[in-house]
Amino acid sequence: MSQRSHSRGLRVHAPVFAALGDETRLLLVAKLSEGRPYSISELTRGSSLTRQAITKHLRVLESAGMVRHAHTGRESLFAFNPQPILELKEYLDLVSEQWDQALARLKTFVED
Amino acid sequence: MDDRIEKRIELKAPVSRVWRALTDYREFGEWFRVRLDGPFVPGQVSRGHITYPGYEHLKWEVVVQKMDPERLFSFTWHPYAVDPQTDYSKETPTLVEFRLEKTANGTLLVLTESGFDKIPAERRAEAFRRNDGGWTEQMKNIESHVAKKP
Numbered sequence: 001m002s003q004r005s006h007s008r009g010l011r012v013h014a015p016v017f018a019a020l021g022d023e024t025r026l027l028l029v030a031k032l033s034e035g036r037p038y039s040i041s042e043l044t045r046g047s048s049l050t051r052q053a054i055t056k057h058l059r060v061l062e063s064a065g066m067v068r069h070a071h072t073g074r075e076s077l078f079a080f081n082p083q084p085i086l087e088l089k090e091y092l093d094l095v096s097e098q099w100d101q102a103l104a105r106l107k108t109f110v111e112d
Numbered sequence: 113m114d115d116r117i118e119k120r121i122e123l124k125a126p127v128s129r130v131w132r133a134l135t136d137y138r139e140f141g142e143w144f145r146v147r148l149d150g151p152f153v154p155g156q157v158s159r160g161h162i163t164y165p166g167y168e169h170l171k172w173e174v175v176v177q178k179m180d181p182e183r184l185f186s187f188t189w190h191p192y193a194v195d196p197q198t199d200y201s202k203e204t205p206t207l208v209e210f211r212l213e214k215t216a217n218g219t220l221l222v223l224t225e226s227g228f229d230k231i232p233a234e235r236r237a238e239a240f241r242r243n244d245g246g247w248t249e250q251m252k253n254i255e256s257h258v259a260k261k262p
Contacts, residue, residue, distance in 0.1 A: 017228055092228070096117050099223060102144055103121050106221075109143040110125040110133045 016084045019064035024049065025057045032067060032080035039075045116226035124218040131182045134210050146172045154179050158187070177207070185210045188227075 020026060024047075032038060044054045058078055061067040065084040069076050123130055133139045137148040141160065148160035153176060160172040174189040188205040206227040213220040 092117065095225065096119075099117060099119050099225065103119055103221070103223060105143040105145070106130075106133060107121060107123055109139070110123050110129050 015064045016066065016088050019060050019066060022057070022060075024053075025061055028054070028057055028061065029066060029080065032078060033082070035080075037070070037077040037079035039077055041075070043078065116224055116228070119223040121221050121223075122215060122218065123221055127182050127212050127214050127219045130212055130219045130221060131185075134185045134212075135179060148172065152176045152179065152185075152187075174208075175205070182212055184212070 020029070028043060031043065040051055040054060040058070043058070044051045047054065049057075058067055058069070062069060062078075066081055067078050068081050069078045071077075133143065135152055137151045137158070140146070140152075141148050141163070145162065145164040146160050147163050148158060150158075152158055156176055158172070158174050158176055162168060162170040162172055174187040177186040177188060178184050186207060186209040188207050190205055206225050209222075209224045209226075211222040211224075213222070
């Protein structure tokens with residue numbers, strides 16, 4: 001069992017889930033996860049949302065650690081950071097594994 | 113991404129036997145490895161101590177939700193709240209449900225743990241279908257890890 005990931009628990013992971021609980025943000029993440037950084041103009045293009053609205057969503061993703069931004073000249077570029085989602089996966093793996101073990105003990109318990 | 117864990121396991125024992133193993137606090141404690149202070153009562157907090165080797169310093173505290181005889185037993189808790197220094201009570205609890213079904217050879221037990229977020233799964237799934245970038249791969253990885261297991 002990994003003490004580290006366990007003790008961090010949902011306190012750390014809930015914001016990641018919450019940040020993903022919005023369709024606009026999911027679409028932003030989908031675009032950013034293609035592998036290259038995007039400017040706000042690029043992310044706003046083809047969207048019915050304003051630049052301000054897109055920026056707000058990017059800030060939510062940024063505060064959950066899924067997006068990083070860097071300034072290049074006058075524009076801000078936003079890039080995807082997969083780490084939080086990988087940690088989330090690791091966390092769910094651990095919870096899942098714990099249940100596998102508990103249910104195996106239950107099986108032995110009721111079948112013996 | 114799925115916000116729930118689901119496990120299905122076939123037990124070669126009658127439903128009544130499995131029900132007792134789940135809801136009698138002493139029996140539950142034996143296989144789950146927890147020493148409980150008293151019986152499970154819907155709507156009430158169940159307290160105790162983990163007896164799993166290496167984790168004996170941890171408290172067990174869940175709120176029993178439903179006890180629908182031989183069909184459904186559920187409680188809410190804070191999954192793997194293993195750091196004694198951390199106050200997990202501020203975190204959103206998850207819901208654990210044990211559902212029982214009679215089968216030809218015994219009992220099908222379906223365990224679900226849900227509420228890792230509060231986002232309707234359908235809406236997320238719909239949004240993810242619209243992209244075919246690296247994110248989709250990531251989602252598949254996650255799904256395969258929390259997927260149903262026999």
